[in-house]
Amino acid sequence: MPTIQQITSAAFVALFFQLTSALSTQEVNVTITNSTACAPVHMILGRGSTESVPGSLGSLVTLVTADFPDANYENIDYPATDETTSDSYFVGRSAAAKQLIAYREKCPESKIVVLGYSEGALCFDDAITGSSGNEYLGNVSQPLVPIDVAQSVTALVLYGNPRHMPYEPYNVFNLTQNVTGKYPKTQEKLAYFNKAIGSVTADYCNVNDIVCASGTSLTAHESYTDVWNYNAADFIKSKILGN
Numbered sequence: 001m002p003t004i005q006q007i008t009s010a011a012f013v014a015l016f017f018q019l020t021s022a023l024s025t026q027e028v029n030v031t032i033t034n035s036t037a038c039a040p041v042h043m044i045l046g047r048g049s050t051e052s053v054p055g056s057l058g059s060l061v062t063l064v065t066a067d068f069p070d071a072n073y074e075n076i077d078y079p080a081t082d083e084t085t086s087d088s089y090f091v092g093r094s095a096a097a098k099q100l101i102a103y104r105e106k107c108p109e110s111k112i113v114v115l116g117y118s119e120g121a122l123c124f125d126d127a128i129t130g131s132s133g134n135e136y137l138g139n140v141s142q143p144l145v146p147i148d149v150a151q152s153v154t155a156l157v158l159y160g161n162p163r164h165m166p167y168e169p170y171n172v173f174n175l176t177q178n179v180t181g182k183y184p185k186t187q188e189k190l191a192y193f194n195k196a197i198g199s200v201t202a203d204y205c206n207v208n209d210i211v212c213a214s215g216t217s218l219t220a221h222e223s224y225t226d227v228w229n230y231n232a233a234d235f236i237k238s239k240i241l242g243n
């Protein structure tokens with residue numbers, strides 16, 4: 001199966017980053033804080049379908065909290081069930097917008113980091129950009145997040161985004177430069193996304209991922225935190241520190 005080889009090569013790249021990172025798994029012993037109190041660094045999480053809170057992204061929150069001990073996080077409040085047979089996407093899209101806007105209004109000084117995996121990535125993408133339209137995801141729609149709020153986000157990390165688009169500078173390692181996700185953006189929405197938040201985005205999409213890369217591998221879709229967390233934590237750290 002080509003999938004394993006492809007994941008393995010991605011794993012080698014990630015291993016390089018793990019070895020060169022200041023942190024190792026053994027050293028990370030921090031408690032993550034679920035709170036909407038104003039913190040220097042606040043993470044807002046959109047978990048993947050079927051995950052319970054905080055979901056696999058909790059492990060990335062742990063790494064970021066190791067770097068920034070006063071950081072806290074919240075999950076977007078949504079069912080995370082199948083978007084084709086439930087209203088999960090619509091609930092998640094509005095929750096993503098509502099919670100991001102509310103935190104920004106309450107805590108203007110905080111650095112906000114948005115993390116989305118799979119359906120959670122879709123919810124944030126469409127909250128910020130508007131829907132590109134789909135039989136399950138409704139008609140093309142306007143952004144729910146004002147552009148100044150989107151532009152105030154410090155970092156956006158997307159794992160296995162169903163709205164993945166190729167040939168963008170924020171696609172980490174260009175792993176999937178020639179394919180789109182299962183729900184591609186329109187060119188207009190892509191241009192808007194890039195203007196609103198592209199400069200602080202890191203999009204991780206594994207080769208052959210069934211959701212973001214028009215592939216056939218569920219394993220590729222389920223390996224993001226294992227393969228990319230250290231790389232993503234370094235990205236977030238560099239954005240928070242402003243370099």
Ligand SMILES: *[C@@H]1O[C@H](CO)[C@@H](O)[C@H](O)[C@H]1NC(C)=O
Nearest residue numbers: 025026027028029030031032
């Ligand atoms: C992690 O830290 C807590 C509190 O400081 C401590 O009680 C616990 O033993 C530590 N765990 C490990 C594996 O080091």
Ligand SMILES: *[C@@H]1O[C@H](CO)[C@@H](O)[C@H](O)[C@H]1NC(C)=O
Nearest residue numbers: 034035053054055074075077
């Ligand atoms: C985080 O807090 C919210 C709001 O109080 C709560 O609904 C949710 O279950 C908490 N999540 C975790 C992982 O503790």
Ligand SMILES: *[C@@H]1O[C@H](CO)[C@@H](O)[C@H](O)[C@H]1NC(C)=O
Nearest residue numbers: 133134135136137138139140
């Ligand atoms: C999408 O637009 C069509 C045509 O304007 C309309 O009939 C339909 O109800 C709309 N669907 C949704 C989910 O809003």
Ligand SMILES: *[C@@H]1O[C@H](CO)[C@@H](O)[C@H](O)[C@H]1NC(C)=O
Nearest residue numbers: 167168169171172173174177
């Ligand atoms: C990714 O592709 C772009 C052009 O599409 C190129 O400029 C960039 O160097 C590539 N990045 C990597 C890490 O290969």
Ligand SMILES: *[C@@H]1O[C@H](CO)[C@@H](O)[C@H](O)[C@H]1NC(C)=O
Nearest residue numbers: 175176177178179207208214
């Ligand atoms: C996309 O690129 C990958 C890696 O270069 C290659 O293995 C794959 O066949 C390409 N897929 C298509 C649809 O061109």
